[in-house]
Amino acid sequence: MEEKLNGIVVSATDYRENDKIINVFTPERGVISASLKGVKKAGAKLKFAAAPFCLAEFMFSVKGDKRTVIGASLTDSFYPLREDLKKFYCGATALEFVKKFVREEMSSPELFILVVNTLKDLAYGKEDCLSVTSEFLVSALKFSGYALNIGGCLSCGKTEFTRVFFDVATGGFYCEECFGKEMREINPETYTAIVKAERGETLSPRQSAFALRFLNYYVTAKTEETLNALKELGRLTENV
Template sequence: MLYRVEGLVIRSTDYGEGNKIITLLTPTYGKQGIIVRGAKKLKSRYGSLAQLFTYGDYSYYRAGSLGTLNSGEIIESFRELREGLEGPAYAAYAAELTDRAINDDEAAAYLFHQLKACQIALAGGKDPQIVLRVYEMKVASSAGYAPMLEECVSCGRPEGPFRFSAVAGGALCPQCRHRDPSALELEETVWKLMRVFSALDLRRLGNITVRDSSKRQLQLVLRKWLDTHLNLNLKSRNFLDQWEKYGDLLGERVKRPEPGAETEAGEGTV
């Protein structure tokens, strides 16, 4: 049967001497595995369609678990995400996280649009640490593991100050902190950002500057949350950890645009 879909390449692996197998994230059929014959050859007609992060229109035949590419057209190559070290490091993490967090054929329209927005934001020079924190919350939510942030997960009390417990499921009020002695005490700014990020559509993310201390706490919280509830051992994260040190990039960082674009997370420094 012939299928035609728009998709983002979230995995690309060699297959045989001249072929590749790509995994597409599609809004209609979830993840789809497709063989792209001759993709490794220098003059391949469809080699560019098999490159990681590519957004394209794909037509393929599928009779079993894998499809075979019939034709295709690139909509956006996202070439910037394959250059240097920073772009590939963050984009590869987003792609692998997506690939590992959802099942094959699982409905993924929402996550498809969020991942595309993530790649657009990274390619456009927005702060990759903030982009990834927002996207991690989208992945957790899509997998059914969104943290409770507005009230105590144990008793429902809306008053704080809260501490964050990945084990308990989110916020713990002062009366319930004993349920997790290791619960994290967070800056109020971090609570605010997490609540905004939880509700924010990545397609509406503007330019926002966040203090380094808040970035470190956001990363720590999301790492604990994903490790507790998804328990994924990602190769791309291990590489990213060598590139970052809990919020601080190793070496010189690419200069980011000055804040100015309005975002649901606010403007200026947070």
């Protein structure tokens, strides 16, 4: 059987002498794996399809539960992401999020569109890449069932408060009158940054650094998964 699907390569690993196995994020079937035969040989036609960030229309041959790429037509390689370390880790954060939170056969059309638009903004847009990545993570968490509860104190609804507390279990923020023992106090600037990211407003470099540090903490505490690319971004923005 043959199957035609649009998808983004999220990772590629060497397999046998000349082959690679790629993981491809598709809107209909989630993250699927497929082999790319002979792709390490010089002049291989489908070499571009073994590179992370490659957005293409793939043609697969399907036998049982195994897929082989038999054709691919490139839509975009998001090349500028390879020329700037910070942009690269921003894009890699999006791919790693997909790889860790989207399973095979998990239909994810909204997340797919979000990832494509995020890679476009990172590669070709004017907005600061760290701000784009903060916005991406807040939305991606929502589509993946780990939504943050943004919009005032989750208990009393108050939107103006001086001290802010965060609860991992509810993903909610609380005011100084409603906070519970097990909550962690966070910097009010972090809260402001997360609110802006959720609204799709551009964050200052300082706000992005605060937002990404918080999102890194939340993803790990909530899901026990670590986004290594996000940790690298944290290292690159430590002195902001």
